[in-house]
Amino acid sequence: MNTFLSVFVTVISLGTIFGCLALLIWCTKDKMGIEEGAPTGHTFDGISELNNPLPKWWSYLFVFFIVFSLFYLALYPGLGNFKGLLGWQSSHQDIRSLEESRAAAAKSREQELLVQYDRETIRADEVFGARFRELAYEADGETYRAIADIAQDANAIKVGQRLFLQNCAQCHGSDARGARGFPNLTNNDWLWGGSPEQIKTTIMHGRQGVMAAWSDMLGEDGVKEVASYVLSLSGRRVDEVEAQKGQVRFAVCAACHGADGTGNTALGAPNLANGIWLYGGSRAAVEETIRYGRHGVMPAWNDILGEDKVHLLASYVYSLNN
Secondary structure (H helix, E strand, O other): OOHHHHHHHHHHHHHHHHHHHHHHHHHHOOOOOOOOOOEEEEEEOOEEEEOOOOOHHHHHHHHHHHHHHHHHHHHOOOEOOEOOOOOOOOOOHHHHHHHHHHHHHHHHHHHHHHHHHHHHHHHHHHHHHHHHHHHHEOOOOOOEOOHHHHOOOHHHHHHHHHHHHHHOHHHHOOOOOOEOOEOOOOOOOOOOOOOHHHHHHHHHHOEEEEEOOOHHHHHHHHHHHHHHHHHHHOOOOOOHHHHHHHHHHOHHHHHHHOOOOOOEOOOOEOOOOOOOOOOOOOHHHHHHHHHHOEEEEEOOOHHHHOHHHHHHHHHHHHHOOO
């Protein structure tokens, strides 16, 4: 703090302490000329006031804390910029040191949890890994069973369902019917293809679907016109004139969704003609998608689950539509 504030704080602090001391001394003086313990002549409601001194214990305690405060201010900061004889401070290095200590403790705890997780994962693989391999591989133990065949194996599908509930239900729902922004896996509408190999690839390596924002290029009228045309592809009733204008503008969308709007699984571009909407099929939702774009991410599960579990999981997802 600057010099003025430092002096101001020092004067206020010491002035308060010595002011209290002066008040105590003043209160111990007999200014009435009346013998200690004698009536002062003041009465109220039949009660007479006596000339009693301050309690000794209270006065001594008052003096003790005044002396204590002076020693405290001499040792610790409290008088402006004076840091005290001990040089103690509660900021900068001390706080940084405390934060570093806490960060180190948190990191150590995190590492302990990771080690524990790895240990439990290894143990689980030792216990259950053989069962996963038994369900996922042919009798030779080297070749994966066809996903379509595993989809007919009730025991394997139960295992795949448990894997789905543990890892996929958070987004796609326990019934695999999805939610807004998360695909329904039971309606045979596949953004990246619904063949066994395509499903497994999606789970193994993840996907990123990006829909560009078109508001700057199309303008607000263009967004509404394209929305009308897109809605008309699935049989919705729209303004025909607006839809015709939107069809012309749809040329910029055809590169991904196709000239007929039926999509492209190689790009993850949705089919716009089947009435299935990932982000909602209301006019407002469709216009929002065109205006601001979308970005969907499906995480990769290979490093988390391993290919054996992914193979069984893909078989369960495939079985939902087959």
